Amino acid sequence: MTMPGAADHPLLVVDGLDVTFHPGSGPVRAVRDVSFTLGRGECLALVGESGSGKSVTARTLVGLIGARAAATARRLVFDGRDLSTLTEPQWQAVRGRRIGLVLQDALVSLDPLRTVGAEVAETLRTHRVVDRAEVRGRVLSLLTDVGIPDPRQRARQYPHQLSGGLRQRALIASAIAAGPALLLADEPTTALDVTVQAQVLDLLRRLKHSGMALLLISHDLAVVAGLADTIAVMHSGLIVEQGPTDRVLSSPRHPYTRALLAAAPAMHAKGARLSDAASGQPAAGPDGCPYALRCRLADQRCRDELPAPADAGPGHGALCWYPMAAPEETPHRLSVVETARPPAPRGGLLIEAESISKRFRSPDQTWHHAARDVSFQLRAGEALGLVGESGSGKTTVARIVLGLLEPDEGTVRLAGAPWNGTANGAGASAGAAGQSGGRIRERDRRAYRRRIQAIYQDPMGSFDPRYTVERIIGEAVAGPRRGRDRRVKIIELLDQVGLAANMLQRRPRELSGGQRQRVAIARALAPSPDVIVCDEPVSALDVSIQAQILDLLTALQRGLGVALLFISHDLGVIHHVSDRLLVMKDGRVVETGDVRQVFSQPVHTYTQELLAAIPRPGKAGEAEVGQHATVPP
Amino acid sequence: MRSPLATRRALFSRRGIIQGAAERLLAGTAVMLGAATLAFAALQLVPGDTVAVLLGPTTTASPEIRQQIRTEFGFDQPVPVRYARYVGNLLHGDLGSSYQLQQPVSKLINDQIWPTVQLTVAAVAVAVVIAVVSAVVTAGRRPALRATATAWELVALSTPPHWLGIMLLTVFSFQLRIFPVAGAQSLSSLVLPAVTLALSVAGVLGQVLREGLEAALEQPFVVTARSRGLSQSAVRLRHAFRHAATPLLTLAGWLTGTLLGGTVVIETVFSRPGIGSLTMQAVTSRDLPVVLGVVLLSAFAVVLIFTVVDLLHLVIDPRLRTTEAAL
Numbered sequence: 017m018t019m020p021g022a023a024d025h026p027l028l029v030v031d032g033l034d035v036t037f038h039p040g041s042g043p044v045r046a047v048r049d050v051s052f053t054l055g056r057g058e059c060l061a062l063v064g065e066s067g068s069g070k071s072v073t074a075r076t077l078v079g080l081i082g083a084r085a086a087a088t089a090r091r092l093v094f095d096g097r098d099l100s101t102l103t104e105p106q107w108q109a110v111r112g113r114r115i116g117l118v119l120q121d122a123l124v125s126l127d128p129l130r131t132v133g134a135e136v137a138e139t140l141r142t143h144r145v146v147d148r149a150e151v152r153g154r155v156l157s158l159l160t161d162v163g164i165p166d167p168r169q170r171a172r173q174y175p176h177q178l179s180g181g182l183r184q185r186a187l188i189a190s191a192i193a194a195g196p197a198l199l200l201a202d203e204p205t206t207a208l209d210v211t212v213q214a215q216v217l218d219l220l221r222r223l224k225h226s227g228m229a230l231l232l233i234s235h236d237l238a239v240v241a242g243l244a245d246t247i248a249v250m251h252s253g254l255i256v257e258q259g260p261t262d263r264v265l266s267s268p269r270h271p272y273t274r275a276l277l278a279a280a281p282a283m284h285a286k287g288a289r290l291s292d293a294a295s296g297q298p299a300a301g302p303d304g305c306p307y308a309l310r311c312r313l314a315d316q317r318c319r320d321e322l323p324a325p326a327d328a329g330p331g332h333g334a335l336c337w338y339p340m341a342a343p344e345e346t347p348h349r350l351s352v353v354e355t356a357r358p359p360a361p362r363g364g365l366l367i368e369a370e371s372i373s374k375r376f377r378s379p380d381q382t383w384h385h386a387a388r389d390v391s392f393q394l395r396a397g398e399a400l401g402l403v404g405e406s407g408s409g410k411t412t413v414a415r416i417v418l419g420l421l422e423p424d425e426g427t428v429r430l431a432g433a434p435w436n437g438t439a440n441g442a443g444a445s446a447g448a449a450g451q452s453g454g455r456i457r458e459r460d461r462r463a464y465r466r467r468i469q470a471i472y473q474d475p476m477g478s479f480d481p482r483y484t485v486e487r488i489i490g491e492a493v494a495g496p497r498r499g500r501d502r503r504v505k506i507i508e509l510l511d512q513v514g515l516a517a518n519m520l521q522r523r524p525r526e527l528s529g530g531q532r533q534r535v536a537i538a539r540a541l542a543p544s545p546d547v548i549v550c551d552e553p554v555s556a557l558d559v560s561i562q563a564q565i566l567d568l569l570t571a572l573q574r575g576l577g578v579a580l581l582f583i584s585h586d587l588g589v590i591h592h593v594s595d596r597l598l599v600m601k602d603g604r605v606v607e608t609g610d611v612r613q614v615f616s617q618p619v620h621t622y623t624q625e626l627l628a629a630i631p632r633p634g635k636a637g638e639a640e641v642g643q644h645a646t647v648p649p
Numbered sequence: 650m651r652s653p654l655a656t657r658r659a660l661f662s663r664r665g666i667i668q669g670a671a672e673r674l675l676a677g678t679a680v681m682l683g684a685a686t687l688a689f690a691a692l693q694l695v696p697g698d699t700v701a702v703l704l705g706p707t708t709t710a711s712p713e714i715r716q717q718i719r720t721e722f723g724f725d726q727p728v729p730v731r732y733a734r735y736v737g738n739l740l741h742g743d744l745g746s747s748y749q750l751q752q753p754v755s756k757l758i759n760d761q762i763w764p765t766v767q768l769t770v771a772a773v774a775v776a777v778v779i780a781v782v783s784a785v786v787t788a789g790r791r792p793a794l795r796a797t798a799t800a801w802e803l804v805a806l807s808t809p810p811h812w813l814g815i816m817l818l819t820v821f822s823f824q825l826r827i828f829p830v831a832g833a834q835s836l837s838s839l840v841l842p843a844v845t846l847a848l849s850v851a852g853v854l855g856q857v858l859r860e861g862l863e864a865a866l867e868q869p870f871v872v873t874a875r876s877r878g879l880s881q882s883a884v885r886l887r888h889a890f891r892h893a894a895t896p897l898l899t900l901a902g903w904l905t906g907t908l909l910g911g912t913v914v915i916e917t918v919f920s921r922p923g924i925g926s927l928t929m930q931a932v933t934s935r936d937l938p939v940v941l942g943v944v945l946l947s948a949f950a951v952v953l954i955f956t957v958v959d960l961l962h963l964v965i966d967p968r969l970r971t972t973e974a975a976l
Contacts, residue, residue, distance in 0.1 A: 075872075078875075078876050080872060080875055080876060104880075105880075108878045108879070108880055109878065110878070111875065111876050111877060111878040112876060112877035112878035113878060116876065117872070117873065117876035119869055119872060119873055120869075121869070124868060124869045124870060125869045125870055125872075125873045126870055126873065127870040127873075127874065127888050128870070128967075128968060129888075129891050129892060129965065129966055129967065129968075130888075131967075138874070138877055138879070138887075139877040139878070142877055142878045142879055142883075143878055174967040174968070176967075176968050177967075187873070190873070190877065191873075191876070191877075194878075
């Protein structure tokens with residue numbers, strides 16, 4: 017087996033690419049000595065966490081790294097042309113025409129003020145691909161090609177009027193409109209629901225089969241596994257491992273690749289630790305291996321000297337002094353037979369939601385049912401997962417449970433006392449509703465608020481940016497109001513979430529994404545709650561950070577006995593943390609039960625679709641598409 | 650395959666705009682009625698006898714003459730009747746008669762308004778052109794260029810217009826004799842006052858527009874547009890400018906409203922006729938119908954300007970045409 021792209025005339029040759037940024041402070045090397053080749057109809061995946069240099073590498077290939085960055089390479093050849101000598105007008109002739117670019121989240125990557133049709137037409141007009149009179153017809157055929165139904169109407173609509181999947185397809189249509197030979201797809205499915213993600217991946221696969229070369233960028237190995245011929249894992253600007261997809265996945269040589277594989281909850285045994293425990297290693301020197309800081313195998317040589325590439329078979333290499341030899345027993349499949357985790361101790365009823373319903377008025381004056389007749393119970397110390405795609409009503413249910421939104425019908429009880437909705441007579445004698453029947457007022461709820469806390473996807477939005485960490489957490493501390501005791505309590509909370517006391521005076525902007533979410537968790541823990549509602553708490557995080565946060569939440573649930581209502585669109589995440597599971601679709605609960613049972617024997621067709629759509633390396637490429645991913649050929 | 654979004658298919662562009670226009674016209678009418686009612690109430694609450702005001706502080710008149718004036722102006726009618734008659738007259742464009750000049754207020758305003766409108770429109774047009782050029786050329790470009798533009802804008806917006814007016818008069822009218830010193834007869838007499846008013850406005854607009862452009866140029870869709878092969882300037886003009894125009898429009902509308910009322914000083918400096926000088930006269934001589942007429946006119950101008958601005962917002966930003974259900 018030869019390395020893909022090593023044919024006689026590869027479409028793209030990148031050899032020794034360096035990109036250095038010159039911001040106000042000292043220079044930052046974003047990409048270091050990156051080399052790869054890519055042939056027509058092939059797919060190379062660049063995988064790594066944010067800041068690893070994968071996006072910068074792609075932007076270099078369209079000459080869009082900005083004025084403050086400088087790129088140099090031994091060879092940077094695309095289709096026989098030396099890209100490194102192109103002038104701006106020459107670049108403009110290449111961009112869109114020969115190389116297309118697709119970014120994440122079409123809601124902001126398409127101009128929100130222009131119609132989808134105008135955006136696709138822009139590529140055609142810029143490069144005069146077809147006559148003026150034929151532009152409209154070509155736009156419609158492109159939209160049809162990428163699987164957008166009713167293209168005439170869709171072309172007239174704006175990005176915000178389309179669903180996430182259709183938007184992303186439209187963005188792809190605008191990138192391929194001029195028939196480029198190479199498509200750069202930078203996290204093309206990251207913002208999408210799992211079934212939609214499968215459809216977009218299938219569309220990319222079709223493009224690849226039609227002869228287009230694909231440079232696919234993702235933080236998620238599982239996403240690229242079914243599509244890429246070659247995988248290059250990036251870390252700190254370096255390609256630390258590169259090789260044929262099946263070899264990289266089955267026998268990863270670099271410890272970082274292993275960590276990435278292990279961090280994906282969907283590929284892992286339930287309840288087991290996801291994150292690599294190694295931390296607090298001494299920092300590497302300027303010439304050392306950048307991964308040494310997090311590597312369990314690192315020694316002084318790693319910290320002093322950048323490793324030389326280690327050959328690991330045909331076309332497969334790792335940048336490591338100590339490439340791991342035999343593949344460890346890494347479970348690549350979603351294990352359905354569980355051993356790792358004892359059932360969580362179940363206490364008394366904590367939350368009882370009884371047939372809650374909520375509807376909203378849509379812009380076209382019809383009613384949109386965000387929740388219909390939703391009932392569930394959460395016991396003390398239990399983790400209940402709530403899974404569904406966007407628009408399924410998960411967040412509405414969460415807000416009703418939190419007492420932030422009143423249901424139209426139904427009741428929520430917190431620890432036996434009426435909490436939200438209609439307080440029916442029985443059992444309303446004590447607790448939040450007091451003696452009054454009818455609606456429960458916020459004034460009655462206030463004393464009970466500390467028992468139910470929340471963390472969200474974007475903690476930044478729930479922090480006052482001017483507050484320090486100490487003040488953010490201190491505000492929520494139930495006990496001492498001020499002084500040393502309070503500070504001790506705050507430090508204790510920080511310790512519980514794995515942060516050091518030197519974080520006290522930091523402000524949210526000075527924290528990393530993972531640290532912010534930890535602070536949010538510490539704040540949720542501050543009033544010693546009985547239950548924490550987690551609304552997509554890890555969706556915005558890189559896979560390795562996500563693993564750490566999930567580990568933390570699981571540890572807190574077991575250690576402190578806090579119950580979790582865990583909301584996510586990601587089945588892997590849900591599977592990892594929850595004991596029981598509710599599957600929601602269009603405002604209804606379509607399936608409920610023990611997590612293991614639902615995952616092994618899903619009853620409802622929708623649950624089966626969701627499970628089928630999870631991308632993971634264990635499955636063969638073609639089988640990856642869910643049943644509903646019908647894309648017109 | 651139908652997405653759930655397709656079922657609550659958003660309002661289409663055109664229908665959204667028409668609906669928005671209808672809503673805003675209705676709101677504008679309500680505001681106008683409110684302004685008229687407030688003006689009427691204020692008239693009722695003016696301390697002292699209106700007749701005494703009419704006759705002036707020095708005159709002594711017999712009770713018969715006073716009674717005659719009352720009947721003539723309808724002051725002897727009960728308040729609701731007077732209110733109904735007042736609103737009815739307004740609908741016919743009748744703003745009453747000036748106490749001092751013995752002419753219909755509508756005629757007085759009509760005689761004086763056009764020089765002011767000319768001046769305001771010219772000033773805003775000049776300001777927008779200067780601001781757009783200054784911002785589009787310098788937004789996100791080299792620091793030195795940007796700093797120069799920002800500096801002149803700051804100087805422009807903090808220069809007092811009357812001082813600038815006098816300086817321009819001194820240089821261009823008295824010394825170089827390019828433009829006339831006073832009056833509003835020719836187009837050339839419009840140049841200096843319009844430029845005087847425009848410079849400070851251009852300073853503010855330029856700052857806001859540059860900020861909007863730079864924010865827009867940071868957006869991911871700009872990378873997408875450039876990846877299609879668009880040049881820097883095409884991206885600025887076709888994509889970023891529309892995004893930056895939204896705050897510019899709001900501010901320009903607001904400034905136009907202030908200019909309509911705030912031309913008094915400039916009209917005085919350049920000895921131009923205009924609504925400003927009419928207002929000055931009316932206020933100093935307590936000519937209440939004229940003052941009220943000017944107040945109603947200002948209310949109308951503001952309502953008109955903001956309605957137009959709101960509608961332009963709807964045209965520019967399709968996202969405003971629909972309101973998503975809060976989830």
